[in-house]
Amino acid sequence: MATRDKCNRTPLGTVAKAEQDSPAEDLSVTGLLRDGMESVPARFIRTESELASFCPHNSMALEPIPMIDIEGLHDYRCQFTMAAISSACRHWGCFQVVNHDIPQPVLDAALKAARDFFEMPSKEKQSYEKETSESNGSDNGIQSLESKDKVVDWGDVMFHEDLKNWPANPPDYKNAMLSYARESQKVMEKLLDVVSKELRLVPTYFRDLFGDFEQSLRVNHYPPCPQPELVLGLRPHTDPVVFTALLEDQTRGLQVRNGDKWVTVDPEPDALVIFVGEQLQVASNGRYTAVTHRAVVNKTTDRISIAMGLAPNSKVLVRPAPELLEKSSPPRYEARTYGEFRATVSHGVRW
Numbered sequence: 416m417a418t419r420d421k422c423n424r425t426p427l428g429t430v431a432k433a434e435q436d437s438p439a440e441d442l443s444v445t446g447l448l449r450d451g452m453e454s455v456p457a458r459f460i461r462t463e464s465e466l467a468s469f470c471p472h473n474s475m476a477l478e479p480i481p482m483i484d485i486e487g488l489h490d491y492r493c494q495f496t497m498a499a500i501s502s503a504c505r506h507w508g509c510f511q512v513v514n515h516d517i518p519q520p521v522l523d524a525a526l527k528a529a530r531d532f533f534e535m536p537s538k539e540k541q542s543y544e545k546e547t548s549e550s551n552g553s554d555n556g557i558q559s560l561e562s563k564d565k566v567v568d569w570g571d572v573m574f575h576e577d578l579k580n581w582p583a584n585p586p587d588y589k590n591a592m593l594s595y596a597r598e599s600q601k602v603m604e605k606l607l608d609v610v611s612k613e614l615r616l617v618p619t620y621f622r623d624l625f626g627d628f629e630q631s632l633r634v635n636h637y638p639p640c641p642q643p644e645l646v647l648g649l650r651p652h653t654d655p656v657v658f659t660a661l662l663e664d665q666t667r668g669l670q671v672r673n674g675d676k677w678v679t680v681d682p683e684p685d686a687l688v689i690f691v692g693e694q695l696q697v698a699s700n701g702r703y704t705a706v707t708h709r710a711v712v713n714k715t716t717d718r719i720s721i722a723m724g725l726a727p728n729s730k731v732l733v734r735p736a737p738e739l740l741e742k743s744s745p746p747r748y749e750a751r752t753y754g755e756f757r758a759t760v761s762h763g764v765r766w
């Protein structure tokens with residue numbers, strides 16, 4: 416049982432009902448809501464300075480992030496499409512892709528499996544984590560509000576450090592996620608060849624550098640929130656991987672940082688959002704930028720997103736490509752294995 420914050424007064428001076436009555440057994444945001452919460456407990460509330468930069472998505476003008484039709488890589492639009500991908504990686508660190516060739520049933524099945532997972536009873540969700548960490552020590556499972564962080568995010572996350580251990584239920588979960596993993600890896604590898612070529616490196620440069628890829632997976636669920644303007648669904652962070660392919664349902668919530676603004680991404684049916692991760696930023700010596708992003712929540716609708724990260728093996732040494740270094744462009748990052756990077760750099764988001 417978690418130790419709960421003693422100070423659970425909200426700015427409105429009320430005390431969350433869930434905290435007054437018997438404490439919830441389910442250590443997730445969904446569990447708290449099930450207990451009839453009407454206002455947000457103190458531990459979710461962001462600091463003044465975070466709130467000052469915080470524009471709830473429903474009061475923000477939407478500015479489109481680049482939308483790229485990657486079918487164009489295979490026809491007369493090839494040069495133009497490659498340049499658009501490279502420019503998005505430099506200036507935004509993210510973009511949406513359409514016509515990526517991932518069959519729609521694969522995307523639908525992954526979103527459905529995620530939703531079915533979060534609808535299961537909490538005991539079932541939590542038992543999976545216990546089983547896998549006891550059997551092989553891997554870092555898989557559902558994030559609990561027992562977290563030691565001072566302020567916690569308004570979201571429930573099922574995290575898979577590797578794609579080897581799976582919950583038995585929902586029965587389709589494993590296959591649905593593995594199919595999405597396989598298909599999204601093909602897309603990310605194709606994009607990696609494009610960004611290599613655009614730096615005048617051999618097309619397979621980055622694929623060769625990163626070696627046999629590994630994937631990790633974050634399945635996110637953001638329940639509706641009685642006071643969305645006080646919380647974040649997911650704190651600002653960059654992903655430590657090479658690329659992330661984010662599949663989301665049709666509810667707005669993702670925001671990306673562009674200059675001094677947060678830009679709300681408008682979900683497009685059939686599109687995937689691609690994020691440049693920190694390993695690509697290092698290997699390209701900063702030519703491509705890992706995007707800072709976060710998730711906001713709303714009062715009425717829950718939201719599901721599935722982030723598939725393409726990462727090097729933990730032993731791979733990642734360093735700025737020597738071909739990109741010159742006197743005027745010295746290395747901006749030190750060489751580190753991916754394992755060392757993970758052990759020393761953290762943005763407070765389990766990846």
Ligand SMILES: O=C(O)CCC(=O)C(=O)O
Binds near residue numbers: 633635668719764
């Ligand atoms: O849910 C989202 O929109 C973002 C998810 C994300 O950034 C992550 O899981 O790393």
Ligand SMILES: [Fe+2]
Binds near residue numbers: 654
């Ligand atoms: Fe992320």
